[in-house]
Amino acid sequence: MEYTLYNIFASAITATGAFASLLLAVSIFRSKKGIRKSNMFLAGIFLIMSIRMLDNFIVYSGLYAKIPHSIFFTYPFSFVIDPLFFFYVLIFLKPKRTFKWYDLFHLSLFVYLWWGGGHLDFMLSPSSYKLSRVNDFMSLTFSMKSIGVILVTLKLFVLVGYITYISVLLKKEKNNIRLLSPNTSLNYTSKLYNIIYIYVGIAIFSTVLLFFLHFLNIRIIYVELAIFLQNSILLISLAVWHSNKSEILVFEKPKKIKTKRIPEISSQLFDLHSYMLNKKPFLNPDLKLTDLAGEIKMPVRKLSTKINNEFEMSFYDFINHYRIEEFKDMINSKKNEQLTLLAIALEAGFNSKSSFNRVFKNHTGQTPSQFVTLKKVSTL
Helix, strand or coil: CCCCHHHHHHHHHHHHHHHHHHHHHHHHHHCCCCCHHHHHHHHHHHHHHHHHHHHHHHHHHCHHHCCHHHCCCCHHHHHHHHHHHHHHHHHHHCCCCCCCHHHHHHHHHHHHHHHHCCHHHHHCCCHHHHHHHHHHHHHCECCCCHHHHHHHHHHHHHHHHHHHHHHHHHHHHHHHHHHHCCCHHHHHHHHHHHHHHHHHHHHHHHHHHHHHHHCCCCEHHHHHHHHHHHHHHHHHHHHHHHHHCHHHCCCCCCCCCCCCCCCCCCHHHHHHHHHHHHHCHHHCCCCCHHHHHHHHCCCHHHHHHHHHHHHCCCHHHHHHHHHHHHHHHHHCCHHHCCCCHHHHHHHCCCCCHHHHHHHHHHHHCCCHHHHHHHHHHHCC
8 A cells, every 4th residue: 555645644643533532441441530330331432432543544554454354343333332322321320220131222223233234244254355345445435325324314313312311311310419409410410411512513513524525526535534533633632631620521420418407396406496597606616515505504415415316416517507508698698799708608607718618518518619609600
């Protein structure tokens, strides 16, 4: 094979894309963030894309003449990517889901191309036949024949079905989390939606590009190059993005944090709750159990026991609960718009920035700045 500027350029594109995709697959596979079983599906997507890019590198670089049995081996694996993406999101949303026998139907297109589509016959053919097919392939003019249109349309139809089902599950999961802990679902659902939008956008763009190139009467090898140039740019961008902010593709699903409610079991405790809301003794950053017991004229031991048993909190968690609620009320007040978060926290009874951040994160599952940011987003 004669090496031209085209071959060198095409080889560099596919080799770079394959390497970037492999890096993403390894990084996600080794990541300790998120849900590991879900991450395996995402890593599988990038591994397949890496092998597909490598397959075309073998063709563009001319290596196929030395290893002809590797030619187009990975072509059917492209039809496994959509099911992998579906299970990546599904397992993320439902980590306890187990696999059923009917999940094998997700591999229908892949199995058809291997057996019904004649790919297995091609793979079992002698090397001379494969080499002649590659040479013919590289000189052909690109045209979307009926079988190609059917496959592309079917693939889009399957993608729409997957995305529709994923969107329903995502909406349901978001509502469930909001019922237990308002605002905590906004961050992770927005990330998931962004990943879905990117995935669907790439699929649609690739399909439109294929139909557009159908009318230009250009060689099929250039069409392949256009698709892999797009994929390579995408994979390199994702690899750089992921290395700088690894939580873009792999991130934690927020825990369902149940807000502790103040029970009205005991009249004494109900009076204590009213006292806390009306007198606000928690605004004193140095408030101790003995101080509160003295104020409400209750024995220290009895007050401690009641708080532990009926509020299911320690004294300091009990006090910090009111301080956090006071902080939330204060940031909603227009008169405090010019104050910093730390200034408001000090006004609410906290005595330092570190203790405020630690307590707030433990009680809400978010940092104060994340809480304020997501609150602003939810009001837009």
